[in-house]
Amino acid sequence: MLDVSPAMNKFHYLVVLVAGALSVFAFAPFNVSPLAWLMPIALFYALIQAHSKKQHILLGWFFAIGLFGAGASWPFYSIYYFAHAPLAVALAIAAVFSIGVAFLTGGLFGWIVSFYKGAPLLSRLLLFYPAAWVLVEWYRSWFLTGFPWLYLGNTQIDSLLSSIAPITGVLGVSLVCLLIAGAILSFFLGNSVQRRDKVNSAEVNTTLVSHYVTREETFVTSARIISASVVVLITLGSFALTTIDWTQKIAKPLTVSVLQSNISQHEKLDPANLNKMIKIYKDMTHKSSNSDLIVWPETGLFDFFNNHMDSLIAPLQKTLKNTDRTIMLGGFYVNEGGGVENSVLALSHDNREIYSKRHLVPFGEAIPFVKYLGFLGEWIPKSSLVPGENDGTLLVAGQKAQMSICYEDAFGAETITSLPEATMLVNVTHDGWFTGSLEPAQHMQIARMRSLETGRYMVRATTTGPAGIIDEKGQLIATATPYTKAIITHKVQRFTGATPYVRWGNWLIVGLLLSILIVGFFWNRRILIK
Numbered sequence: 001m002l003d004v005s006p007a008m009n010k011f012h013y014l015v016v017l018v019a020g021a022l023s024v025f026a027f028a029p030f031n032v033s034p035l036a037w038l039m040p041i042a043l044f045y046a047l048i049q050a051h052s053k054k055q056h057i058l059l060g061w062f063f064a065i066g067l068f069g070a071g072a073s074w075p076f077y078s079i080y081y082f083a084h085a086p087l088a089v090a091l092a093i094a095a096v097f098s099i100g101v102a103f104l105t106g107g108l109f110g111w112i113v114s115f116y117k118g119a120p121l122l123s124r125l126l127l128f129y130p131a132a133w134v135l136v137e138w139y140r141s142w143f144l145t146g147f148p149w150l151y152l153g154n155t156q157i158d159s160l161l162s163s164i165a166p167i168t169g170v171l172g173v174s175l176v177c178l179l180i181a182g183a184i185l186s187f188f189l190g191n192s193v194q195r196r197d198k199v200n201s202a203e204v205n206t207t208l209v210s211h212y213v214t215r216e217e218t219f220v221t222s223a224r225i226i227s228a229s230v231v232v233l234i235t236l237g238s239f240a241l242t243t244i245d246w247t248q249k250i251a252k253p254l255t256v257s258v259l260q261s262n263i264s265q266h267e268k269l270d271p272a273n274l275n276k277m278i279k280i281y282k283d284m285t286h287k288s289s290n291s292d293l294i295v296w297p298e299t300g301l302f303d304f305f306n307n308h309m310d311s312l313i314a315p316l317q318k319t320l321k322n323t324d325r326t327i328m329l330g331g332f333y334v335n336e337g338g339g340v341e342n343s344v345l346a347l348s349h350d351n352r353e354i355y356s357k358r359h360l361v362p363f364g365e366a367i368p369f370v371k372y373l374g375f376l377g378e379w380i381p382k383s384s385l386v387p388g389e390n391d392g393t394l395l396v397a398g399q400k401a402q403m404s405i406c407y408e409d410a411f412g413a414e415t416i417t418s419l420p421e422a423t424m425l426v427n428v429t430h431d432g433w434f435t436g437s438l439e440p441a442q443h444m445q446i447a448r449m450r451s452l453e454t455g456r457y458m459v460r461a462t463t464t465g466p467a468g469i470i471d472e473k474g475q476l477i478a479t480a481t482p483y484t485k486a487i488i489t490h491k492v493q494r495f496t497g498a499t500p501y502v503r504w505g506n507w508l509i510v511g512l513l514l515s516i517l518i519v520g521f522f523w524n525r526r527i528l529i530k
C-alpha cells in the first residue's frame with residue numbers, strides 16, 4: 001500500500017512513473033535530448049512533497065521503473081524469440097529484471113536523498129538530488145558486475161552539453177542534465193512551496209489535530225538568480241569547451257572497412273548455416289582487399305578458430321603478404337586451460353594476436369548465482385565462457401588499438417585502461433539477440449560517448465547494425481542502414497594525447513559527488529539539531 005500523507009497522494013507516484021517512461025524518448029533512436037533534463041523535474045517536485053523515507057524510496061523507484069521498464073525491457077526479445085521461453089515466462093523475467101534494476105537505481109536514490117529532506121530547497125535541487133542520482137549511476141556501473149545503461153548523459157551526445165564529457169565522462173554530463181532540471185524547478189518555485197514534515201510526538205501540542213508541521217522555504221529572488229545563473233554558466237561553459245581539441249592527430253589515416261553481414265540471429269544459431277556465413281564474410285573481405293583494416297563483427301565466425309585454421313585463417317593471412325594490412329575476425333578461442341573465450345583474432349602478414357572479452361555479460365555469457373536458477377531450465381542460457389586476461393589492445397599498422405567486445409564499450413572506466421598508448425578504439429558487437437528492440441540504437445549512442453570521452457576514433461562492427469565509424473568528437477561519420485548487408489569503408493585518423501577523463505577516469509566526478517553528499521549530510525544534521 002502506498003504511503004500517502006496530506007502533502008502526498010497517489011497521483012504523485014503516477015506522475016513520476018510516467019515521467020520516467022517518457023525519459024526514454026531522450027535516448028536513441030528518438031533523440032529528444034531535452035527530455036533528459038525536463039522529466040527529472042517531475043521527480044524532484046514530488047520529492048519536495050515527501051516527508052518519510054518510504055515515500056522518498058517509492059518515488060525514486062517508480063521513476064526508475066518507468067525508465068527501465070520502457071527503455072531496458074529488451075532482454076525480453078532474446079528470452080522469448082531466441083531462447084523460446086513461453087510468453088508469460090519471458091514477460092515475467094523481463095519485468096523482474098527491470099523492476100530489480102529500478103530498485104537498485106531509483107530506490108537507492110530515494111533512500112539517499114531522504115537524509116536531506118530538511119535541507120533548504122535550493123540546496124536539494126542544485127546539490128543533493130543531482131549528486132545522489134549520478135552517484136547511483138556510477139554505483140550501477142560496477143555493482144553485480146555492472147549495468148551502465150540508460151545514463152542520462154548519453155542522451156546529450158548531439159547537444160552542447162556533450163562537450164563536458166572529455167573532462168568528466170558521461171557521469172558529468174548526467175550531472176549537468178540534473179542541475180538544469182533542479183535550476184528550472186527552483187526558478188519557478190521560488191519560495192512558493194510549503195513542505196509538510198511529520199514531527200516527533202514530543203513536539204506536538206496535545207491541542208493540535210495534525211501531526212504535521214508546515215515549513216516554508218525562504219530567499220525567493222536570490223534563489224531565482226542563482227538558478228538562472230547556473231543554467232547560463234552551464235551553457236557558456238559548454239560552448240567554450242567545444243573549442244578545445246584534447247587530443248592530436250598522429251600518423252596517416254587508415255582506410256578501414258567494417259563488415260555488416262545482416263545475418264539474422266535465427267540463421268546464426270543454425271549450425272547448418274556455418275559454411276554459408278563464412279562464405280559471406282570471405283566474399284565481403286575480398287571486396288575490401290584495398291583497406292588497411294577489415295573488421296568482422298563479434299563471433300562473425302560462429303565457431304572455434306582452431307576448427308578453421310587451414311580452411312580460413314591461413315588463406316586469409318596469405319592475402320596479407322607483403323602488406324601492412326590487418327584483418328580482425330570475431331570467434332571463439334580455446335585457451336591453454338581448455339576454457340572458451342569470446343575473442344577477436346587479428347591477422348597481419350607475419351603475426352596472429354588474440355584479444356578476449358574481459359567483461360562477460362551477466363545471464364548471457366556468465367550466469368551469476370547459476371546454481372540457484374536451475375528451475376528456469378533452458379530458458380536461461382548456459383555458458384562455459386571464461387574472461388580473457390590480456391591487456392586490451394591489438395596492433396594495427398604498428399599502433400595499438402583499444403579493443404572491446406559487445407557491451408564492454410558501455411564501461412568508460414574500462415575503455416581507458418590502455419590509453420593514451422592506444423591511438424584508436426575498435427568494438428565488435430552482435431546485437432542480433434535484440435533485433436527489433438531499442439537496444440541496438442542505444443548501444444551505438446553509448447559507443448559514441450566512448451569516442452568523445454577519449455578523443456579517439458572508434459571502428460564499430462556489428463552483425464545486423466548499426467555498424468560504422470565514429471570520430472573523436474563522438475560523431476557517426478560513416479554507417480549503413482540497420483538490417484541491411486553493407487561494407488562500410490572510410491578513413492580513420494589515429495590520435496595521441498589524453499583527455500582529462502583518460503587521466504582521471506570517474507574518480508574526479510565521483511570524488512566531487514561524495515564530497516557534496518558527505519558535507520551536506522553533516523551540515524543538514526547540524527541545522528536540524530539547532
